[in-house]
Amino acid sequence: MDVLSDVLAVLRTGRPQSMLLGHDAPWGQEFAEVPGAMGFQVILRGECWLLPPGGSEPVRLSPGDVVFRPHGRAHALVSAPGIVPEPCSAPVARPAGQEIVTLCGAYEIDPVRTHPLVHDLPEWIHLAPTDELRSAVSLLTAELEQPRLGTGAAVPALLEMLLLYLLRCWYAGQPAATTGWVAALNDPVTSAALHAMHEQPGEPWTVASLAARAGLSRAPFARRFTALVGRPPLGYLTWWRMTVAARLLRSSDATVATVAHRVGYASEFAFATAFRRHHGTAPGRYRRGLLAAGAARELVDRDR
Incomplete structure:
Protein backbone atom coordinates (compact mmCIF):
# COMPACT_ATOMS: atom_id res chain seq x y z
CA MET A 1 0.00 0.00 0.00
CA ASP A 2 1.31 3.47 -0.86
CA VAL A 3 1.88 5.93 1.97
CA LEU A 4 -1.08 8.24 1.26
CA SER A 5 -3.61 5.39 1.07
CA ASP A 6 -2.19 3.81 4.20
CA VAL A 7 -2.30 7.06 6.18
CA LEU A 8 -5.94 7.70 5.30
CA ALA A 9 -6.99 4.11 6.01
CA VAL A 10 -5.48 4.24 9.49
CA LEU A 11 -6.49 7.75 10.52
CA ARG A 12 -10.14 7.67 9.39
CA THR A 13 -12.77 6.91 12.01
CA GLY A 14 -16.51 6.44 11.64
CA ARG A 15 -18.32 6.66 8.30
CA PRO A 16 -17.91 9.58 5.91
CA GLN A 17 -21.05 11.64 5.34
CA SER A 18 -22.34 13.53 2.32
CA MET A 19 -25.39 15.56 1.30
CA LEU A 20 -26.71 17.99 -1.27
CA LEU A 21 -27.59 21.56 -0.26
CA GLY A 22 -29.78 23.92 -2.25
CA HIS A 23 -29.97 27.72 -1.99
CA ASP A 24 -31.75 30.66 -3.60
CA ALA A 25 -30.10 34.09 -3.59
CA PRO A 26 -29.63 36.07 -1.49
CA TRP A 27 -28.26 33.61 1.03
CA GLY A 28 -25.28 32.93 3.24
CA GLN A 29 -24.41 30.03 5.50
CA GLU A 30 -21.70 29.82 8.13
CA PHE A 31 -20.25 26.38 8.82
CA ALA A 32 -18.90 25.93 12.35
CA GLU A 33 -15.49 24.51 13.10
CA VAL A 34 -15.48 20.71 13.47
CA PRO A 35 -12.25 19.48 15.12
CA GLY A 36 -11.21 16.05 13.92
CA ALA A 37 -12.92 16.37 10.56
CA MET A 38 -11.95 16.93 6.96
CA GLY A 39 -14.60 18.47 4.73
CA PHE A 40 -15.25 19.52 1.16
CA GLN A 41 -17.85 21.39 -0.87
CA VAL A 42 -18.33 21.16 -4.62
CA ILE A 43 -20.30 23.76 -6.52
CA LEU A 44 -22.69 21.82 -8.75
CA ARG A 45 -24.90 24.64 -10.00
CA GLY A 46 -24.70 28.43 -9.88
CA GLU A 47 -21.94 30.63 -8.49
CA CYS A 48 -21.16 31.70 -4.93
CA TRP A 49 -18.35 33.07 -2.78
CA LEU A 50 -16.21 31.46 -0.13
CA LEU A 51 -15.43 33.46 2.99
CA PRO A 52 -12.24 31.63 4.05
CA PRO A 53 -11.21 31.05 7.66
CA GLY A 54 -9.08 33.80 9.11
CA GLY A 55 -10.85 36.68 7.38
CA SER A 56 -9.10 36.39 4.00
CA GLU A 57 -10.57 38.00 0.90
CA PRO A 58 -13.68 36.29 -0.55
CA VAL A 59 -13.04 33.71 -3.28
CA ARG A 60 -15.41 33.34 -6.23
CA LEU A 61 -16.56 29.78 -6.88
CA SER A 62 -17.97 28.49 -10.17
CA PRO A 63 -19.60 25.17 -11.12
CA GLY A 64 -17.12 22.33 -10.66
CA ASP A 65 -14.93 24.20 -8.17
CA VAL A 66 -14.00 22.35 -5.00
CA VAL A 67 -13.25 23.79 -1.56
CA PHE A 68 -11.36 21.29 0.59
CA ARG A 69 -10.92 21.91 4.34
CA PRO A 70 -8.40 19.42 5.74
CA HIS A 71 -8.73 20.66 9.35
CA GLY A 72 -12.45 21.36 9.63
CA ARG A 73 -11.98 25.10 10.15
CA ALA A 74 -15.01 27.41 10.27
CA HIS A 75 -15.89 29.14 6.99
CA ALA A 76 -18.89 30.48 5.12
CA LEU A 77 -20.47 30.41 1.67
CA VAL A 78 -22.50 33.39 0.44
CA SER A 79 -24.29 34.24 -2.77
CA ALA A 80 -22.46 37.59 -2.99
CA PRO A 81 -19.77 39.46 -1.05
CA GLY A 82 -21.15 41.64 1.71
CA ILE A 83 -23.90 39.24 2.77
CA VAL A 84 -23.74 38.31 6.45
CA PRO A 85 -23.97 34.50 6.69
CA GLU A 86 -26.29 32.73 9.12
CA PRO A 87 -25.47 29.51 11.02
CA CYS A 88 -25.89 26.41 8.86
CA SER A 89 -29.52 25.29 9.00
CA ALA A 90 -31.17 21.98 8.20
CA PRO A 91 -30.15 20.75 4.74
CA VAL A 92 -32.48 20.60 1.76
CA ALA A 93 -32.69 16.93 0.82
CA ARG A 94 -32.03 16.27 -2.86
CA PRO A 95 -32.63 19.92 -3.91
CA ALA A 96 -34.33 20.46 -7.25
CA GLY A 97 -34.76 23.84 -8.85
CA GLN A 98 -32.65 25.83 -6.40
CA GLU A 99 -30.47 28.51 -7.91
CA ILE A 100 -27.28 27.21 -6.28
CA VAL A 101 -26.58 23.58 -5.40
CA THR A 102 -23.53 22.33 -3.52
CA LEU A 103 -22.31 18.83 -2.73
CA CYS A 104 -20.88 18.60 0.80
CA GLY A 105 -18.94 15.83 2.47
CA ALA A 106 -17.11 15.21 5.73
CA TYR A 107 -14.62 12.63 6.98
CA GLU A 108 -13.87 11.87 10.62
CA ILE A 109 -10.20 11.47 11.48
CA ASP A 110 -8.39 10.89 14.74
CA PRO A 111 -7.56 14.43 15.93
CA VAL A 112 -4.99 13.14 18.43
CA ARG A 113 -2.95 11.05 16.00
CA THR A 114 -3.12 13.27 12.92
CA HIS A 115 -0.40 12.24 10.50
CA PRO A 116 1.98 15.06 9.49
CA LEU A 117 1.03 14.40 5.88
CA VAL A 118 -2.45 15.71 6.79
CA HIS A 119 -1.38 18.07 9.58
CA ASP A 120 0.86 20.07 7.21
CA LEU A 121 -1.91 20.78 4.69
CA PRO A 122 -3.17 24.37 4.35
CA GLU A 123 -6.28 25.54 6.23
CA TRP A 124 -8.29 25.45 3.01
CA ILE A 125 -7.62 24.43 -0.57
CA HIS A 126 -9.38 25.67 -3.73
CA LEU A 127 -9.24 23.12 -6.53
CA ALA A 128 -10.37 23.50 -10.13
CA PRO A 129 -12.21 20.48 -11.55
CA THR A 130 -10.14 17.69 -13.08
CA ASP A 131 -11.36 14.63 -15.00
CA GLU A 132 -10.88 12.46 -11.89
CA LEU A 133 -12.76 14.86 -9.64
CA ARG A 134 -15.58 15.32 -12.17
CA SER A 135 -16.07 11.56 -12.48
CA ALA A 136 -16.16 10.95 -8.72
CA VAL A 137 -18.45 13.94 -8.10
CA SER A 138 -20.81 12.83 -10.87
CA LEU A 139 -21.12 9.31 -9.48
CA LEU A 140 -21.59 10.52 -5.89
CA THR A 141 -24.18 13.11 -6.91
CA ALA A 142 -26.17 10.49 -8.83
CA GLU A 143 -26.30 8.21 -5.77
CA LEU A 144 -27.46 11.04 -3.53
CA GLU A 145 -30.08 12.33 -5.98
CA GLN A 146 -31.60 8.91 -6.65
CA PRO A 147 -30.84 6.40 -3.86
CA ARG A 148 -31.06 2.85 -5.10
CA LEU A 149 -30.26 -0.65 -3.95
CA GLY A 150 -26.69 -0.52 -2.62
CA THR A 151 -26.48 3.27 -2.23
CA GLY A 152 -25.61 2.85 1.45
CA ALA A 153 -22.44 1.02 0.43
CA ALA A 154 -21.70 3.07 -2.69
CA VAL A 155 -21.70 6.50 -1.03
CA PRO A 156 -18.93 5.80 1.57
CA ALA A 157 -16.82 4.10 -1.10
CA LEU A 158 -17.21 7.04 -3.48
CA LEU A 159 -16.41 9.50 -0.68
CA GLU A 160 -13.19 7.66 0.10
CA MET A 161 -12.23 7.69 -3.58
CA LEU A 162 -13.02 11.41 -3.79
CA LEU A 163 -10.83 12.16 -0.75
CA LEU A 164 -7.90 10.42 -2.40
CA TYR A 165 -8.49 12.37 -5.60
CA LEU A 166 -8.61 15.66 -3.67
CA LEU A 167 -5.29 15.00 -1.96
CA ARG A 168 -3.69 13.59 -5.09
CA CYS A 169 -4.77 16.66 -7.07
CA TRP A 170 -3.36 19.04 -4.46
CA TYR A 171 -0.02 17.22 -4.12
CA ALA A 172 0.36 17.01 -7.89
CA GLY A 173 -0.05 20.77 -8.16
CA GLN A 174 2.62 21.65 -5.60
CA PRO A 175 5.91 23.14 -6.79
CA ALA A 176 9.15 21.34 -6.04
CA ALA A 177 9.98 21.60 -2.33
CA THR A 178 13.18 21.04 -0.37
CA THR A 179 11.57 20.07 2.95
Missing part, protein backbone atom coordinates in the same frame (compact mmCIF):
# COMPACT_ATOMS: atom_id res chain seq x y z
CA GLY A 180 8.26 18.77 4.23
CA TRP A 181 6.02 15.97 3.06
CA VAL A 182 5.77 17.15 -0.53
CA ALA A 183 9.54 16.76 -0.75
CA ALA A 184 9.52 13.50 1.27
CA LEU A 185 7.01 11.81 -1.03
CA ASN A 186 8.85 12.98 -4.15
CA ASP A 187 12.28 11.96 -2.88
CA PRO A 188 13.12 8.39 -4.04
CA VAL A 189 15.30 7.65 -0.98
CA THR A 190 12.86 8.81 1.69
CA SER A 191 9.78 7.51 -0.08
CA ALA A 192 11.36 4.05 -0.42
CA ALA A 193 11.94 3.90 3.34
CA LEU A 194 8.45 5.20 4.11
CA HIS A 195 6.93 2.65 1.76
CA ALA A 196 8.85 -0.16 3.49
CA MET A 197 7.69 0.92 6.97
CA HIS A 198 4.09 1.29 5.87
CA GLU A 199 4.04 -1.95 3.93
CA GLN A 200 5.57 -4.00 6.77
CA PRO A 201 5.32 -2.12 10.10
CA GLY A 202 5.98 -5.37 11.99
CA GLU A 203 9.39 -5.96 10.43
CA PRO A 204 12.41 -5.52 12.75
CA TRP A 205 13.61 -2.47 10.87
CA THR A 206 16.87 -0.77 11.76
CA VAL A 207 18.37 2.40 10.35
CA ALA A 208 20.83 0.21 8.45
CA SER A 209 18.14 -2.02 6.90
CA LEU A 210 15.98 0.98 5.95
CA ALA A 211 19.02 2.67 4.43
CA ALA A 212 19.73 -0.48 2.42
CA ARG A 213 16.12 -0.54 1.19
CA ALA A 214 16.47 3.12 0.17
CA GLY A 215 19.81 2.52 -1.57
CA LEU A 216 21.93 4.82 0.56
CA SER A 217 24.47 4.40 3.32
CA ARG A 218 23.31 4.66 6.93
CA ALA A 219 24.41 8.17 8.00
CA PRO A 220 23.41 10.09 4.83
CA PHE A 221 20.08 8.26 4.80
CA ALA A 222 19.30 9.15 8.43
CA ARG A 223 20.14 12.83 7.84
CA ARG A 224 18.09 12.99 4.65
CA PHE A 225 15.07 11.24 6.17
CA THR A 226 15.08 13.42 9.30
CA ALA A 227 15.42 16.64 7.31
CA LEU A 228 12.45 15.82 5.08
CA VAL A 229 10.09 13.97 7.43
CA GLY A 230 10.86 15.91 10.60
CA ARG A 231 11.56 12.78 12.66
CA PRO A 232 14.45 10.29 12.69
CA PRO A 233 13.67 7.03 10.86
CA LEU A 234 13.12 4.91 13.99
CA GLY A 235 11.24 7.74 15.71
CA TYR A 236 8.79 7.82 12.80
CA LEU A 237 8.59 4.02 12.76
CA THR A 238 7.62 3.88 16.44
CA TRP A 239 5.06 6.66 16.02
CA TRP A 240 3.52 4.88 13.03
CA ARG A 241 3.45 1.52 14.81
CA MET A 242 1.54 3.07 17.73
CA THR A 243 -0.88 4.71 15.31
CA VAL A 244 -1.50 1.39 13.54
CA ALA A 245 -1.89 -0.36 16.91
CA ALA A 246 -4.53 2.15 18.01
CA ARG A 247 -6.42 1.54 14.77
CA LEU A 248 -6.32 -2.25 15.26
CA LEU A 249 -7.55 -1.95 18.83
CA ARG A 250 -10.32 0.35 17.67
CA SER A 251 -11.52 -1.54 14.61
CA SER A 252 -10.78 -5.23 15.21
CA ASP A 253 -11.20 -7.88 17.89
CA ALA A 254 -7.55 -8.93 17.70
CA THR A 255 -5.99 -9.65 21.08
CA VAL A 256 -3.42 -7.28 22.52
CA ALA A 257 -0.76 -9.94 21.94
CA THR A 258 -1.77 -10.22 18.28
CA VAL A 259 -1.69 -6.45 17.84
CA ALA A 260 1.74 -6.32 19.49
CA HIS A 261 3.09 -8.92 17.05
CA ARG A 262 1.59 -7.18 14.01
CA VAL A 263 3.36 -3.91 14.83
CA GLY A 264 6.73 -5.49 15.55
CA TYR A 265 6.81 -6.33 19.26
CA ALA A 266 7.73 -9.85 20.35
CA SER A 267 6.85 -9.02 23.95
CA GLU A 268 3.34 -7.92 24.96
CA PHE A 269 4.87 -6.12 27.95
CA ALA A 270 7.25 -4.10 25.74
CA PHE A 271 4.35 -3.21 23.44
CA ALA A 272 2.15 -2.14 26.37
CA THR A 273 4.94 0.06 27.70
CA ALA A 274 5.45 1.76 24.33
CA PHE A 275 1.70 2.14 23.80
CA ARG A 276 1.22 3.72 27.23
CA ARG A 277 4.08 6.13 26.55
CA HIS A 278 2.46 7.31 23.32
CA HIS A 279 -1.25 7.16 24.18
CA GLY A 280 -1.20 7.74 27.93
CA THR A 281 -3.05 4.53 28.75
CA ALA A 282 -2.63 0.75 28.49
CA PRO A 283 -3.85 -1.01 25.31
CA GLY A 284 -6.64 -2.91 27.09
CA ARG A 285 -7.93 0.19 28.84
CA TYR A 286 -7.73 2.13 25.57
CA ARG A 287 -9.97 -0.43 23.87
CA ARG A 288 -12.45 -0.57 26.78
CA GLY A 289 -12.71 3.21 26.74
CA LEU A 290 -13.52 3.18 23.03
CA LEU A 291 -16.14 0.48 23.49
CA ALA A 292 -17.79 2.42 26.31
CA ALA A 293 -17.80 5.62 24.25
CA GLY A 294 -19.29 3.76 21.28
CA ALA A 295 -22.06 2.30 23.42
CA ALA A 296 -22.87 5.76 24.78
CA ARG A 297 -23.12 7.18 21.26
CA GLU A 298 -25.49 4.38 20.25
CA LEU A 299 -27.77 5.21 23.17
CA VAL A 300 -27.81 8.89 22.22
CA ASP A 301 -28.58 8.06 18.58
CA ARG A 302 -31.36 5.69 19.66
CA ASP A 303 -32.99 8.38 21.81
CA ARG A 304 -33.04 10.98 19.02
